[in-house]
Amino acid sequence: MTFEFEVPMIGMLFMLMLTIVYYSKEKKVLVENRYFEIILICSFAYCILDTLLHFFASIYSFETLNTTLFGFISFANKVMSILSVTLFFSLLCYTLAISYKKCHDNEKILRNLLRGVVIIYTVAALFTSIRIEQVGTITTTVGSTADLSYIAVGIILVFNFVITIANFKHLDERYMVMLFILISIVFFAILTINFPGIIVTDLLVTSICYVMYFTIENPDVKMIEQVSLARDKAEKANKAKTDFLSNMSHEIRTPLNAIVGFSECILTDETLESAQKDAQDIVVSAQNLLEIVNGILDISKIEADKVEFVNIEYNLKDELSELIKIVQPRIGEKPIQLKYHFAEDLPYNLYGDIGKIRQIVSNILTNAIKYTEKGYIAIEVSCINHNNESTIIISVEDTGRGIKPDKIDKIFDKFERLEEDRNTTLEGTGLGLAITKRLAEMMGGKVIVQSKYGEGSKFTVYLKQEIHANTAKKLKRVIEPIKVFDISGKKILVVDDNRINLKVAVRLLEQYHVDVTECESGFDCLKKVQAGERYDLILMDDMMPKLSGTETLKELKKLEHFNTPVVVLTANAIEGMKEKYLESGFVDYISKPIDKKELERILSKTLADIDVTREISFEPLPSEIYDLDTPLQDKEEK
Numbered sequence: 001m002t003f004e005f006e007v008p009m010i011g012m013l014f015m016l017m018l019t020i021v022y023y024s025k026e027k028k029v030l031v032e033n034r035y036f037e038i039i040l041i042c043s044f045a046y047c048i049l050d051t052l053l054h055f056f057a058s059i060y061s062f063e064t065l066n067t068t069l070f071g072f073i074s075f076a077n078k079v080m081s082i083l084s085v086t087l088f089f090s091l092l093c094y095t096l097a098i099s100y101k102k103c104h105d106n107e108k109i110l111r112n113l114l115r116g117v118v119i120i121y122t123v124a125a126l127f128t129s130i131r132i133e134q135v136g137t138i139t140t141t142v143g144s145t146a147d148l149s150y151i152a153v154g155i156i157l158v159f160n161f162v163i164t165i166a167n168f169k170h171l172d173e174r175y176m177v178m179l180f181i182l183i184s185i186v187f188f189a190i191l192t193i194n195f196p197g198i199i200v201t202d203l204l205v206t207s208i209c210y211v212m213y214f215t216i217e218n219p220d221v222k223m224i225e226q227v228s229l230a231r232d233k234a235e236k237a238n239k240a241k242t243d244f245l246s247n248m249s250h251e252i253r254t255p256l257n258a259i260v261g262f263s264e265c266i267l268t269d270e271t272l273e274s275a276q277k278d279a280q281d282i283v284v285s286a287q288n289l290l291e292i293v294n295g296i297l298d299i300s301k302i303e304a305d306k307v308e309f310v311n312i313e314y315n316l317k318d319e320l321s322e323l324i325k326i327v328q329p330r331i332g333e334k335p336i337q338l339k340y341h342f343a344e345d346l347p348y349n350l351y352g353d354i355g356k357i358r359q360i361v362s363n364i365l366t367n368a369i370k371y372t373e374k375g376y377i378a379i380e381v382s383c384i385n386h387n388n389e390s391t392i393i394i395s396v397e398d399t400g401r402g403i404k405p406d407k408i409d410k411i412f413d414k415f416e417r418l419e420e421d422r423n424t425t426l427e428g429t430g431l432g433l434a435i436t437k438r439l440a441e442m443m444g445g446k447v448i449v450q451s452k453y454g455e456g457s458k459f460t461v462y463l464k465q466e467i468h469a470n471t472a473k474k475l476k477r478v479i480e481p482i483k484v485f486d487i488s489g490k491k492i493l494v495v496d497d498n499r500i501n502l503k504v505a506v507r508l509l510e511q512y513h514v515d516v517t518e519c520e521s522g523f524d525c526l527k528k529v530q531a532g533e534r535y536d537l538i539l540m541d542d543m544m545p546k547l548s549g550t551e552t553l554k555e556l557k558k559l560e561h562f563n564t565p566v567v568v569l570t571a572n573a574i575e576g577m578k579e580k581y582l583e584s585g586f587v588d589y590i591s592k593p594i595d596k597k598e599l600e601r602i603l604s605k606t607l608a609d610i611d612v613t614r615e616i617s618f619e620p621l622p623s624e625i626y627d628l629d630t631p632l633q634d635k636e637e638k
């Protein structure tokens with residue numbers, strides 16, 4: 001009894017079972033899965049064709065075959081050699097995919113590589129010859145197609161060996177399995193050469209598929225791997241969240257502690273002077289708190305890709321001079337000299353988002369002040385102008401404590417503070433530089449840091465800005481209109497369910513000698529207006545129980561003759577909210593905590609008839625700030 005076609009048939013049946021099992025299981029689609037599927041399909045197809053060929057060989061003598069059947073056998077042999085090249089190349093792609101699977105571009109390259117090899121080999125197989133030699137019941141394939149396939153498979157195997165061995169250091173079990181498969185292939189090849197009568201190829205491809213399936217490609221194993229990866233990721237995210245919360249809790253409690261403490265002091269202060277001092281500290285702490293909250297909002301906006309850039313025409317020198325003036329008091333009692341130098345060729349009118357540029361420079365400058373105890377802080381502003389574009393270069397150099405070279409990359413990560421800052425009195429969230437870097441990058445620029453530990457640091461920002469065409473018309477930012485109010489006697493209704501917030505608004509408005517009416521709900525507001533009370537302006541909170549500010553406004557608008565301007569007063573400061581409120585019919589938007597200037601802008605806008613404008617001139621920078629005659633020297637690179 002001979003086993004010419006029974007052996008490939010058993011291989012075919014095994015492949016059929018494996019294919020059914022593989023495709024009936026739910027699986028996670030990964031890059032390497034695709035190559036395993038190709039291996040599976042090629043092996044299955046190979047076994048089917050081989051079974052057929054051996055079946056014919058067992059019942060016919062090839063010399064007596066008619067040309068059609070002989071042609072089919074030759075064609076089937078060519079297809080089998082294409083299948084085997086595809087199979088072995090997919091095996092190589094599998095090894096490559098597990099080595100580079102993180103990179104999507106490589107995935108594309110792999111796919112194209114496989115396609116390319118299959119196409120080239122198919123074309124070569126079409127134009128080369130193949131012969132089947134039959135000695136008794138043993139058939140062998142000879143001819144250039146076969147030779148070509150042996151060469152191709154040989155080269156592919158060598159590559160696969162090299163890559164597998166090169167990756168062995170990763171101690172990934174997948175490479176062990178691959179090495180075992182590669183060694184088996186060599187063993188089977190030696191066996192075939194020495195004993196051509198043994199039918200081994202079907203056994204080989206079937207066992208490759210089975211070994212791979214039961215070790216590294218089982219969808220169940222993959223699923224478990226994915227689940228544990230997801231668990232690790234979730235645990236990491238959870239830890240980051242916990243760290244963030246505990247860090248924030250500390251950062252928020254610090255200014256809150258001052259606010260609560262000083263407020264208690266005011267209650268018992270005996271002189272107006274000490275009460276005013278305490279109040280001043282409360283304002284500073286409250287501003288710190290606001291900075292923290294804004295930092296969190298900013299970073300979440302950046303991460304959600306919701307940052308909006310508002311481009312306007314501006315004068316860089318004026319803007320930065322003003323910023324320096326605002327930030328400078330933070331130096332306090334520290335013996336630090338603040339110097340600045342603006343290059344002569346700075347374009348007068350630039351066009352871009354100056355708000356974001358101020359934020360970037362402010363972060364770097366406040367850090368310089370925070371992390372410097374004595375010496376100087378030098379701000380240098382220069383530019384490279386080319387046609388209508390100017391690359392502005394703003395550097396801030398300090399003689400502070402500097403940053404260790406191995407920590408320098410970390411400082412731009414969010415919530416990342418250097419170890420030595422964590423338990424000190426220096427407040428910070430580790431968000432400032434993360435925001436700074438990302439904003440600069442979003443504007444097509446970059447931030448570079450040079451630092452020498454113990455000596456100082458230098459942060460340099462590069463940003464491309466448009467030089468405004470109308471350079472002749474110089475901006476006169478120095479003349480900023482300041483509104484002077486006389487709105488005494490005007491009636492303003494403030495609606496807020498939170499008593500404290502109500503009180504704050506009322507106290508702020510009282511300064512303008514207006515007639516303020518308080519009201520704690522939307523219903524109350526409606527009742528008052530329905531009862532015929534008239535107001536010149538309504539400031540309305542939005543988030544109120546039962547009837548929100550927006551709903552109240554809707555009801556108000558239904559009332560006949562109602563034409564009082566209603567301004568929304570909200571703590572909901574996320575991007576896009578302003579537009580939403582304006583669409584709902586509010587005439588303007590003011591966010592909590594209420595900024596005095598912003599309140600005045602709104603009062604002047606809504607109660608326009610009583611607004612008197614006078615001009616005040618821009619104050620020069622305080623005398624402690626020196627102009628640098630010569631450009632600053634670069635400190636040593638880290």
Ligand code: ADP
Nearest residue numbers: 367368371402411417418428429430431432433
């Ligand atoms: P933080 O709120 O802690 O200041 P930043 O993101 O602004 O957060 O800065 C991250 C860290 O980088 C700081 O905690 C500090 O350790 C370091 N750093 C930033 N600027 C300087 C500087 N000028 N000198 C020394 N260290 C600095």
